[in-house]
Amino acid sequence: MKVADEPRTLAPPRRRTAHVTAVERLGAYHLVRALDSGGPQDPQPGQFYMLSTDERWGGGADERPYLPRAFSHARAREGELSFLFEVVGPGTARLAELRAGEGLALVGPLGLGWRPPREGTRPVLVGGGIGTAPLLCWQDELGPEATLLLGFRSAAHAEAASLFVGRPEVATDDGSAGRQALVTDLLREQLDADPVATVFACGPPVMLEAVRLLCAEFAVPAQLALESGMACGFGACFGCVVPTKEGYIRLCVDGPVLDGERLESALLGGAGH
Amino acid sequence: MKVADEPRTLAPPRRRTAHVTAVERLGAYHLVRALDSGGPQDPQPGQFYMLSTDERWGGGADERPYLPRAFSHARAREGELSFLFEVVGPGTARLAELRAGEGLALVGPLGLGWRPPREGTRPVLVGGGIGTAPLLCWQDELGPEATLLLGFRSAAHAEAASLFVGRPEVATDDGSAGRQALVTDLLREQLDADPVATVFACGPPVMLEAVRLLCAEFAVPAQLALESGMACGFGACFGCVVPTKEGYIRLCVDGPVLDGERLESALLGGAGH
Amino acid sequence: MTELCGIPLAGPVLNGSGTFDAIAARHAFGDAVLERFPFHAFVSKTITLAAREGNPPPRLWETPAGLINSIGLPNKGLEGFLGLDLPELAELPVPLIVSVMGFSLDELATLVRRTGERDEVALIELNVSCPNVETGLVMGADPAETARAVERVRPLTDRPLIVKLTPNANDPAAVARAAEQAGADAVSLINTLKGMALAPRTARPWLGGTTGGVSGPAVRAIALEQVRSVTTVVAIPVIGMGGIATGGHAADFLSAGATCVAVGTENFRDPAAGLRIAAELGEPAAV
Amino acid sequence: MTELCGIPLAGPVLNGSGTFDAIAARHAFGDAVLERFPFHAFVSKTITLAAREGNPPPRLWETPAGLINSIGLPNKGLEGFLGLDLPELAELPVPLIVSVMGFSLDELATLVRRTGERDEVALIELNVSCPNVETGLVMGADPAETARAVERVRPLTDRPLIVKLTPNANDPAAVARAAEQAGADAVSLINTLKGMALAPRTARPWLGGTTGGVSGPAVRAIALEQVRSVTTVVAIPVIGMGGIATGGHAADFLSAGATCVAVGTENFRDPAAGLRIAAELGEPAAV
Numbered sequence A, B: 001m002k003v004a005d006e007p008r009t010l011a012p013p014r015r016r017t018a019h020v021t022a023v024e025r026l027g028a029y030h031l032v033r034a035l036d037s038g039g040p041q042d043p044q045p046g047q048f049y050m051l052s053t054d055e056r057w058g059g060g061a062d063e064r065p066y067l068p069r070a071f072s073h074a075r076a077r078e079g080e081l082s083f084l085f086e087v088v089g090p091g092t093a094r095l096a097e098l099r100a101g102e103g104l105a106l107v108g109p110l111g112l113g114w115r116p117p118r119e120g121t122r123p124v125l126v127g128g129g130i131g132t133a134p135l136l137c138w139q140d141e142l143g144p145e146a147t148l149l150l151g152f153r154s155a156a157h158a159e160a161a162s163l164f165v166g167r168p169e170v171a172t173d174d175g176s177a178g179r180q181a182l183v184t185d186l187l188r189e190q191l192d193a194d195p196v197a198t199v200f201a202c203g204p205p206v207m208l209e210a211v212r213l214l215c216a217e218f219a220v221p222a223q224l225a226l227e228s229g230m231a232c233g234f235g236a237c238f239g240c241v242v243p244t245k246e247g248y249i250r251l252c253v254d255g256p257v258l259d260g261e262r263l264e265s266a267l268l269g270g271a272g273h
Numbered sequence C, D: 001m002t003e004l005c006g007i008p009l010a011g012p013v014l015n016g017s018g019t020f021d022a023i024a025a026r027h028a029f030g031d032a033v034l035e036r037f038p039f040h041a042f043v044s045k046t047i048t049l050a051a052r053e054g055n056p057p058p059r060l061w062e063t064p065a066g067l068i069n070s071i072g073l074p075n076k077g078l079e080g081f082l083g084l085d086l087p088e089l090a091e092l093p094v095p096l097i098v099s100v101m102g103f104s105l106d107e108l109a110t111l112v113r114r115t116g117e118r119d120e121v122a123l124i125e126l127n128v129s130c131p132n133v134e135t136g137l138v139m140g141a142d143p144a145e146t147a148r149a150v151e152r153v154r155p156l157t158d159r160p161l162i163v164k165l166t167p168n169a170n171d172p173a174a175v176a177r178a179a180e181q182a183g184a185d186a187v188s189l190i191n192t193l194k195g196m197a198l199a200p201r202t203a204r205p206w207l208g209g210t211t212g213g214v215s216g217p218a219v220r221a222i223a224l225e226q227v228r229s230v231t232t233v234v235a236i237p238v239i240g241m242g243g244i245a246t247g248g249h250a251a252d253f254l255s256a257g258a259t260c261v262a263v264g265t266e267n268f269r270d271p272a273a274g275l276r277i278a279a280e281l282g283e284p285a286a287v
């Protein structure tokens, strides 16, 4: 069933336990590392995992979380997965409390990741906030020549830039790190200078929509990693649909990375946050 | 409203937080100590508290516990309450995980505790298993002349005997500590030797029923601390009723200590465990 | 300031019938509970014409984020209530709502007439929905049956009548509309959802009453939907309840069109839940 | 070994309709999912006569120990299903149950007749209960309506017919009995309970479809009560579901008289939930 050139590594069809090796704070974010001996060693950049914890998943504020939560792996090296996340609700709060030695329950890798840049174009990676996470392993794979543009709210968030190889261009909303600009300002400069590019972007809906419009303007292919509320992650619930020109598609099996051309808009409501 | 000679200290009408100072293992049991600065310093022996935790109450196996759980205070000294308990389900499992510094949410003291021994009789305290808990503070108040008979499953459980002042007589089911006997065997010996006594008993239903029958046989007054499933602890839910000769009574407001004479039987089903 | 059927209340937070016993609370907490009473109006536990012992224990079972109860309406009966409880409840610093249940229309009529004669009683709630007691048909599940009950008792009192709806129904909104047309002054919902549990080892029903009613956070989303469907079709005030544990939850029910909210199972976890919820709503305490 | 309406199954664990997409699962997990298939029979997502896009997102809201979904029955329609999905589903190593919903009796008749002609289809489930789609009256809430539907389609196929009951009803047992008398070979329950949620900041309905259906552990006690009330009055097999997450929960439903159990929302937390539950019941895997 696996389509040979689909950027999809198959997941084992069960929830398994990975063993947390480290939990670090990284400015405004958290980084959890876990040894996933039961899963494939080659998840594709842009794929994701459904995460929960072996113990005390549930019982937070309002007795949640109940369902697992979707997270792109930031890196996968020698069986160790790392996840970069921001605490926005009960699930991420619980993940932030994990300690080395505890169990991280997961299903994955899931979904369709990034596809290679169009022949003869240079890759430009554009990340906004926590949307930088799935760009990490993609940069690892594309190599350091890929242009990296990152936007953050503030210096605390911009600490995530230190995870990348080389020196990404950084913009912050308040100028507390890098330039005071929007990451889409940086992208326009790049495309103005050299429009022979393929753009890979992940970030909040407004940013993705600006990227989509900009790429359309420059007739540059854009791959956008979107987000939507997911219950299962493997096509079972039909809960994660996003509107495209072809109608609703399930983001968990047909995404999360979509060609910008497939969308009327990347401004999705009711997504993660 | 407080009836002057009722062994009832009033509780503040709200859930408050006590601060855990220590959690110790004591053989098969756990002992939690917490500083309750917001509550009365003089809870009556035999009263109880409804306990939960500030964090992570809920989300255990099957998303429970949801409701608070009833526990007799084992001791109350200078604002520090201690609770002795056995892990039997999700609530006690969570309490056992508490660490010093965490918050113990509580309502109490609640219910009617032990009443003084009948004029001219000597007090005989009979505890079975975790039922020894509410006898600790009662011995403190009655003084070391009170006879103390304790029955346990095994030596690991019998470690609770070390909390008492003096040398309680101990029986275990397997003879691994004290005598191999039932605690009711010890009680019969005591009453045979000197039947001018008031008996105070707490333990599993079968033990309480044996104590009740024995006391009736010797025409000795018996005060029995019973147990039943409680949702609220302050008379709101009518869930904790036990059958008496006068009909059902709410154990949380009219008990948990009842005169043996009021009961047809102490063999209650569906109690705690 | 809230007004419920012409009765001014200091705020919109009530208790659910059967989830707070103000008399027992005075035993446990003393007069402190009156000095900062947790509700803006007090709803009594449902009373019946004859005294009842209630269901055999066990009566409680904890569920994921909820509770099943099979209490079975223990109460002193109408005369016991009027003689023993009402004088004590009259000392509460808030308006009193008496909840009544009749096993026939005649019984209901007697209950409404006699409680409505008493000055201490501000409003009467008709519990036509309790799933714990074997009444054969549940009156409140059927619009016509409910209308018949309200029409029968409406002329017997000048007290405002609240009809407490059952959630175990095809269409609670239709029942609410029927109650309104028959002369009800308000509706309250939801009562508990029918549920049961088996004992862990024996696989026999755990509850002495075999089945019971589910309440608590587990039912909140169901309650909110029913409240909204009812507020959409009636003009009379709606008292919303079901799993409310925070001011945020209460605000959701008010946003859905409820005039008042009631706190039930959350009282068991915190006797001051009503005060906390009122504060989180930005409402004053009752006293 | 279990037998459901004459069809032998390797065990009693099914999936709830709409909670496992075997075709999508093969995309995510490859053929490994067929090699140890998690259910002893597979129930398709409900199909309708015409293709449907389903409700606008957001479609999901997490509740205490549960989930509200407002999916709105997206599907390729009868022809799309027969042409595209059925050949793939025929490759599953277990018997196939096709779930169908008609917005009229004519539609239902066409769906039953056409699916019943196909050898790949072992049983047909009539979803008369989905609360997500605006059908006006919910067929499955009313015994007479349900009987009429079953009587209409009964002669059109020799496949066993399962009627999936709605829990949003006065008396699910009466509906089950009506279905049995009209010729149904089995009943399944519960479907989801109507529920809703408001968006945290706007206080407007969160779900694109305004209301949705509640499932998961939060509804288990309600489901168990309804299953027991149904098994008490019908002789045909009952498929019990609602919040089943462990073998212990499944055992409760079997103790309550169910012949089979179905796993729904728990599949979302663990795609191998069916296997785990079968193992905990002491049942063999499907393959």
Ligand SMILES: Cc1cc2nc3c(=O)[nH]c(=O)nc-3n(C[C@H](O)[C@H](O)[C@H](O)COP(=O)(O)OP(=O)(O)OC[C@H]3O[C@@H](n4cnc5c(N)ncnc54)[C@H](O)[C@@H]3O)c2cc1C
Pocket: A048, A065, A069, A070, A071, A072, A073, A083, A084, A085, A086, A087, A088, A089, A090, A091, A092, A093, A130, A133, A134, A226, A227, A228, A229, A230, A256, A270, A271, A272, A273, D060, D061, D062, D063, D200
């Ligand atoms: C493919 C994919 C990859 C992702 N990768 C990452 C990543 O690498 N790092 C990262 O930090 N995040 C990532 N996310 C987002 C992450 O999954 C969500 O932020 C997650 O839901 C957070 O869970 P929570 O429990 O902390 O917050 P939630 O409670 O789930 O709150 C998050 C948002 O959900 C909504 N919400 C609030 N209450 C409810 C409720 N009761 N039910 C349903 N929705 C509610 C609100 O809009 C809220 O802002 C990814 C999402 C997807 C789909």
Ligand SMILES: Cc1cc2nc3c(=O)[nH]c(=O)nc-3n(C[C@H](O)[C@H](O)[C@H](O)COP(=O)(O)OP(=O)(O)OC[C@H]3O[C@@H](n4cnc5c(N)ncnc54)[C@H](O)[C@@H]3O)c2cc1C
Pocket: B048, B065, B069, B070, B071, B072, B073, B083, B084, B085, B086, B087, B088, B089, B090, B091, B092, B093, B130, B133, B134, B226, B227, B228, B229, B230, B256, B270, B271, B272, B273, C060, C061, C062, C063, C200
């Ligand atoms: C006045 C009083 C004083 C007490 N003092 C003490 C004390 O000092 N020390 C101590 O250790 N214990 C004490 N108990 C007992 C204690 O309250 C119970 O054991 C408590 O319920 C344990 O909670 P749990 O969550 O660990 O176990 P639970 O899950 O509550 O299980 C305990 C028992 O409850 C039943 N049960 C199982 N599942 C459920 C369910 N879903 N819903 C309802 N019931 C269920 C079963 O019979 C089970 O054996 C006291 C009880 C009372 C009433």
Ligand SMILES: Cc1cc2nc3c(=O)[nH]c(=O)nc-3n(C[C@H](O)[C@H](O)[C@H](O)COP(=O)(O)O)c2cc1C
Pocket: B237, B238, B239, C015, C016, C017, C018, C019, C045, C046, C067, C069, C071, C073, C099, C127, C130, C164, C189, C190, C191, C192, C214, C215, C216, C217, C219, C241, C242, C243, C244, C262, C263, C264, C265, C266
């Ligand atoms: C233990 C208990 C007893 C109840 N007794 C009554 C009652 O006597 N009359 C009544 O109308 N409702 C009764 N109810 C229902 C509550 O008033 C309320 O409608 C229901 O519990 C839903 O609210 P909650 O989820 O906030 O508890 C009772 C509920 C519980 C939990």
Ligand SMILES: Cc1cc2nc3c(=O)[nH]c(=O)nc-3n(C[C@H](O)[C@H](O)[C@H](O)COP(=O)(O)O)c2cc1C
Pocket: A237, A238, A239, D015, D016, D017, D018, D019, D045, D046, D067, D069, D071, D073, D099, D127, D130, D164, D189, D190, D191, D192, D214, D215, D216, D217, D219, D241, D242, D243, D244, D262, D263, D264, D265, D266
């Ligand atoms: C996302 C989702 C989609 C569902 N779709 C259908 C459906 O198409 N047809 C149907 O009969 N039931 C559908 N159901 C109901 C389930 O089959 C099941 O009856 C219900 O969820 C209760 O079981 P659970 O608590 O184990 O999930 C759906 C449930 C969920 C959660």
Ligand code: FES
Pocket: A229, A230, A231, A232, A233, A234, A235, A236, A237, A238, A239, A240, A241, A250, A251, A252, A253
């Ligand atoms: S998350 Fe369930 S179908 Fe996509």
Ligand code: FES
Pocket: B229, B230, B231, B232, B233, B234, B235, B236, B237, B238, B239, B240, B241, B250, B251, B252, B253
């Ligand atoms: S525990 Fe609620 S009345 Fe006793």
